[in-house]
Amino acid sequence: MNDDAPTEKLPNLPSLPQEMEMGFNGSEPVTPTSPTLPGHWPLPGSIIRNALNTQTNNVEVSDAQFEHKTPVSPDNLVATTDIFIPMPPPPPIHVPGDKRTGKKALYSLFILGLVTGLLLGSIGMAFFIQRVQNTPPYANQPTSGPTKGVTPVVTSTPTPVIHYNYSFEDGQNDGWEPQVSPGLKIENSTKMAKNGAHSLLITFNNKAKSTYPHLSAAISTNAPHAYQTVYAYVYVASGKNVQGKIYMLDHNFKGYYPGIYLSYLTTGTWHRLSYILPSGFQGTATRIGLEFTGTNAIVYIDAIYWK
Template structure:
């Protein structure tokens, strides 16, 4: 069932959110990190730092991830204070490191990483190298060379952290291509900023240019698939209607526009499978989530409502295993598929009856014996084992989103052979939906084939559910509902590739949910992936 968020809000209140141009499926395979925001930290008077009420409002708006800029003019004490505040809120941190514009980046970033590790411990950390260094004239090649010098050493300090880039101020296909060609190691995710217009543009111009965003996402994925033969997660580390929004610009002070823009922006990010996104900014800007009077803004209210509707739709999903004949739901299409119109005399509309059918009299002769024996019924293809992790590698299962890290091929548990893929769920609680995926190459699953795999969660762990998801060549996601995992036993998950698939399956994976309102740390194992 496809449910419009606009209809949901209008049913609950008199809150008019504009025309229903976008839809959200009831099982979106998205990460809770889609609901992120930027801190500004221009100085020690920052509203996020000084106002407990502001922080409470951000928590009530369900902000799951906060991007922390490390500004060279600020003291180390201020950065540590901001990080501690983020931890106290239970949010995931993304820290903006000094990048290629700073000759002392390695020295400065090493201290930042050490400081953050002392605060967050084993919690999942994201580090972004630089902040729109392209605006300072840093070429993609020089950015990548700086990355190659600094990031490997930071990875040794924080092996579980994820490092992302190149963080351009807009989507720049040439910059991204050069970075991916030169970068060693590759980033855990690619990042850039998305805005739709400038402060002096009309409201219609801003809404119209939201349509550019999906094109950017698709182009980036084509580039990754062509250049590095894998699809890294995309993180939009700044988004809003304009990077230079100012008070009274006809948009930030226009509630109708802010409702429509924010809703459509969030839906676009969700529909296109973005791993994380951060609104700019939480406070101290014209287009903030909490205003200077310590009230939630229109944008903050819309994000809160969107998150709660998404949570509600997730918790209503069936938890039983989906039988192999179940129909999948496409969960990333911007518009639902059109239902065929039934032809006259047809009950389904898919195969119309012949025109003017004529009755055929029964034959008076006995049927002739067949000259050939009947052909045996066609047997479905026997599933083949595709991943068993017996080679000691993760075999490409490196696409991670949310509070999850890979433990690689492990001897701890095995369904097939002696090894399985070990995953660490870090500070996960209900409704955060971390996932691990694999960019499929070679023997691809096809329409009608059933993908099967096994998941193991040790006895004594918190109640956990999981589901398989896939993505096709048009970047549309398909997934069944979550299934409860039996603790201390291998649980089989299965999913039949639907007939509505466009092209090939280019990504498949497993998404988790923990049935606990408090953050938990535990492990899960994946093995015997077949189709």
């Protein structure tokens, strides 16, 4: 069968000549490949082919963005292929009023810069005035140097003189004696001293941990009271696990001391023991004492005072 054979019925046509009518009735079949029928009536296949040819001949580029289109041939019905080529944006169009607009922008920038400069200048001036007002009048004055031939007077803060209540400089024990401590010995010595040339030498050997060798002295004048601090210097020449602390007795002979623990005393240096009399201390102190512990101990005490 020929590919150009009609696939649908012909429309109602006007009366045709007899020759054509005979052809349709099959007396003289007309081949579909004939270009036209008598009277220039095209066959349906020719109608489609002519339409395709017309479309192919009339193909044209409708948009500037498409450079090329593939035409459709009658023998190969293929969809058109568009090649998209992006076009650069059109150049800006200058109008006669652009120069005037640029001048206005420059003038606005100039005004803005002028206002900013004036504002910064006023701030800087205010800061400078405040700095000048806060500067003392003698800040920029030259420093006076020493006058020739005149020795400057150097003043110094005098060191406060400490009045020691017990310094043992008289060569005596100054009332210090052992208290319920048979193994403790006391004597005045010049081998070691914190103040002057004398101190009080004590020796003890506390083998039992339940006993603490201690010694004390009566206070006759200028007795300390609550809130005052009592000081005593102690030097450990030798011994093992030597410890010590101060204790005080009020006028009722009630004992006061800084906690239940003694301070560890290392050998070869002076240690300052201290105790602040509490607010509940009754009246003035009547006795001052030192309590120790340790074995084979050789200890010096000196420079005892309160303030």
